[in-house]
Amino acid sequence: MEASLFNSLIDISESPAASRGQADLMLERARWAATVFDRYDRDATMRIVDAVAQAAHEHAAEFAKKVVAESGFGVAEHKKIKNELTAKPLVDFYRDQDYVNLRIDETRKIVEIPRPAGVVFALTPSTNPIATINYKVLLCLMTRNAIVMSPHPAVRETSIEAVRILARAAEEAGAPAGVIQVLEQPSIPLVDAFMGSDKTNVILATGGTPMVRAAYSSGNPAIGVGPGNAPVFVDASADVTKAAQRIVASKSFDNSVLCTNESVLITLPEVENQLKMALKSSGAYICSDEDTAALRRFLFHPRGFNVEAIGRDATWIAQECGIRVPTNTKILVAPITQIGVEEPMSREKLCPVLAMHVAKTRSQALSQSRAVLRLTGAGHSAAIHTKDEASAIDYASTVEVYRVVVNAPCSQGAAGFATNLAPTFTIGTGFFGRSSIGENVGPQHLVHWTRVAYNSDTDESFGNYQEIGRGFRGALPPAPADGVPGSAPAAPPAPQPSAISSIDSATKDELRRLIAAELRDLLRK
Template identity: 55%
Template sequence: MNAIVEELLAGEKRQTGTADMMLQLAEWAAASYAHYDRAAVDRITKAAADAAFALAGPLAEAAVKETGFGVAEHKKIKNEICSRGIYEAYKSEDFCSKRVIAEQKIVEVPRAAGIVFALTPSTNPVCTVFFKILLALMTRNAIIVSPHPYAKKCSAEGVLAMAKAAEQAGAPAGIIQIITEPNLPLINYVMQSPRVSVILATGGTPMVRAAYSSGNPAIGVGPGNAPAFVDASADLNVAAKRIIGSKSFDNSILCTNESVVVAEEAIADKLLQAMAKTGAYVAKPDEVDNIREYLFGLGSFNVEVVGKSATEIASRIGIKVPSSTKVILTPIDRVGIDEALSKEKLCPVLGFVRVPHVHSGISTSRALIRMSGAGHSAAIHSSNPANILRFASAVKALRVVVNAPCSQGAAGFGTHLAPSFTIGTGYFGRSSVGENIGPKHLVNWTRIAYSDEANEAFGDFSGLETWNGQAPLPIGREAPMTIGRLQEGAERADQSLFAQVGGDAVADEIALMREEIRRIVLEELRAAFRK
C-alpha cells in the first residue's frame, strides 16, 4: 500500500472501531460464560493460573527490563502469588452456584458483572494483570486489559498466554482480551462505553479519577502513604527486620509500602540501631537534603527513582553507602507539606520521625495520611492492644497491619486480609470499595425472596441446576453448517458426514470437555492409588 492511501484510511475511528469490536466480542463471551457451571469455571481458572505461573519468572524479568522498575526476583514472587496463589486462595469459594438460605426463605443466584475493564499499572504490571484476570475468570466475567503504556509488552505476553490457556480449557472465545496499543483517548473511549460493566482501575490518581468520572461503575484505588508507628512496647529487633524487609521488597514499588517510620522517642535510638543492623543506611543531615532535592526537587516525585534499589539511588546522588544497603533512612523533623520526604515514595527511601508519646504518634500518622494515602494502609508495631485500637480508630487507613511488613501484609500476604494487588481505599480515599478487592466484588446476586408469612411455604430448590436443559451455548469456535430438509438431495445427504465436513463446534466442545473430565478422574484415581 502507498502512503497516501494509508493516510486516508487512518482516521480517528480506526481505533475506536476496533475497540467497539473488542467490546462486542467480550459481550458475546460474557453472555456465554455467565452460564458455565462451577466445575468448568474452576477448570478454566486453574488452566489460566497455571499458564501465568509458568511465566512468573520470565515475565518478572521482562517487566523489569521494560519498565526499569523493581527487582525481578521479588516480582517473580508476586507473579507466583498472583497466579497459583490467588487460585489456591479462592478455589474453595463458589461464585457460580446458587445459595439456599432456607431459614430466611431466600435463594441467591450469582450474576456475573459482564465485561470487566482492567487498567493495570507500570509498577506492578504482570502480577496485577494475572490477579485481575483470575478474579474475572472465577466470577464468570469477560475481561479487557488496558496495560500501562510503559509495560504493554510484558503485560500483553501474560494476557495472551492466559487467554490461550483459558480457551483451550473450554472458555468462550474472546473471554480475555488486551488493548495492545493503549493511549488516553482510547482508554477514555472504552471506559465510557455502555458495554463496560465495571472498571477495575489501578494506577495514578488522574487515571483512577477518570474511571470514576466515566459514568460506569468503577472500583478505583488511591495512592498510599503508609505510616509505620513503632511504640515503646514493640519488639524492636523484629520490628526493624519487618520494616526493612517490607520497604526493600521489590524496591518499595507496592503502594502499601511504609512511607515514614514514626517512632516513640523512648525507643527511637534503639530502633535506628536495629534498622541499621538489618540493612538500613541512616542518612546524615546534608545527605537528607540531597535526597529530598533529588526525589522531590522538581515539585513532584522523580519517576526516575521509582522501583530503583537503595544503592543505585545513593550512587546517583553521590552518597557512599555499604553495598549491603537495602533501605536509605532519612531522619526528618516533622511531617506535612513543608517536608517533602513525608510524601509517598515508591522507592526504598524511608522517612524517620521521632514523637514524644503515643498521642503524638497517632496525630503524626494522621498528618501523614492527610497529605495523601487516605483510606489506604498503615502499620503499627506494638504489643499494646489499647494503643493499636486507638491508632486504628484514629488514622484514616482502612487496613492497619500489626507487627508485620506493611507492603505484603496490607496486600493480604502474611496476614489474613484478602490477598490483593488492588487495594480499595473506601470513602476516605474516594473509592467505592474499602477492602482489598477480591472476586466477590465482580459478582452481584439475584435474591429470590419468599413472603415471610408463615403459611407461605419455601420451595425445595435442592438438586436444581440453574441452566439445566438450556440450548447449546455459543462459544465462538466455529460457524455451523447444516442443510435443511426441503432442498433437493437433502434426503441423500448424510447429516453426520455433513457435520464432520462443516465441523460442529458445540459437539466438539462437549467431546473435549468429556475427554478432559475423563483425564481428571483418571489422574485422581492414580493419585488415590499411590497413597
C-alpha cells in the same frame, strides 16, 4: 506519578471515532464471550481458572525478568514472588467460595442467583504489571466475566505476551474465545473509548490518581484505588529488632513499588537509638541532615515525585544524590523533623527511601501518623509494631485507613501475603480515600446477586429449590435430574473452543453484521 509516565509514552493522535470503533469491536466480542461464559457450571469454570493459574505460575520467573528488563526498575526475584502469589495461592484463597450456583436460605425464604458483571475493562500499572494481570484475569474467570486488559505503555510488550498466554490457557481449557483480550496499542482516546462505552460493565483501575479519577468519572461503574502513604509506628513495647527487620524487608521488597509499602516511620525518644541501630543491622543506611536534604532535592521536583526514582535500588538513588553508602545497603532512612505539606519527604515514595520522625509522646505519634495520611494515602494502609493490644486498637482507631498491619511487613501484609487478609493488587480506600470499596478487592466485587424473596408470612410456604439447578445451555449439558440436591452438576467434559464457536452460528453472523454497521456509523461521525 503513573499518569505522567503514561502520558509521555502513548500516542494521542488516534481519532476518537476510530478509537470508538476499535473499542466497539473488542467489547462486542467480549460481550458475546461473557454471555456464553455465564452458562458454564462451577466445575467447568474452575477447570479454566486452574489452567490459567498454572500457566501464570509457570511463567512467573520468565515475566519477572522481562518486566525488569523492559521497565528498568524493580527486583526480578521479588517480582517472581508476586507473580506466583497471584496465581495458585490466589485461587486457593477463594476456592471454597461459590460464585456460580444458587444460594438458598430456607430460614429467610430467599434464593440468590449469581449475576456476573459481564465485561470488565482493566487498567494495569507499570509497577506491578504481571501480578496485576494475573490477579484481575483470575478474579474475572472465577466469576465468569470477560476481561479486556489495557497494559501500561512502559511494560507493554511483556504485558501483551503475558495476557496472550493466559488467554490461550483459558481457551484450551474450554473458555469461550474472546473472554480474555488485550489492547496491543493503548492510547488515550482508545482507553477513553473503553471507559466510556455502555458495553463496558465495570472498570477495574489500578494506577495513578488521574487514571483512577478518570475511571470514576467515565459514567460506568468503576472499582479504583487511591495512592498509598503508609505510616508505621514502632511503639515502646515493640520487639525493636524484629520490627526493624520487618520494616527493612518490606521497604526493600521489589524496591518498594507496592503502594502498601511503609512511607514514614514514626517512633518515640525512648526507642529511637535502639531502633536506628537495629535498622542499620538489618541493612538500612541512616542519613545525615545533609543526606536527607540531597534526597529531598532529588526525589521531589516542582512537578511532583521524580519518576526516575521509582523502583530503583537504594545504592542507585544514593549515588544519584552523591551519598556514599555501603554496597549492601537495602534502604535509605531519612530523619525528618516535621510532617506536613512543608516536608515532601512525608509523602508517598515508591522507592526504598523511608522517612523517619521521632514524636515527643505517644499521643503525638498517633496524631502524626494520622497527619501522614491526611497528606495522601487516606483509606489505604498503615502498620504498627507493638506488644500492647490497647496500643494497636488506639492506633487503628486513629489512622483513617481500612487495613492496619500489626508486627508484619506492611508491603506484603496489607496486600494479604504476610497476613490473612484477602490477597489483592487492588486496595480499596473506601470513604476515607473517596473510593467505592474499603476492603481488599476480590471476586465478590465482580458478581451481584438477584434475590428471589418469598412472602415472609409463615402461612406462605417456601418453594423446594434444593432440587432445582440452573440450566447451563450451550456448550454444557444441564445438571442431571438425579444429582445430589443442592450440589453442583457432575463434572462434564471441558467444553472445547470449537464446540463453543459453533453454537448458534446464525446469531454470530448477525452479530458480525451489527458490529460492522455500528463501526461504519461511528466512522461517518
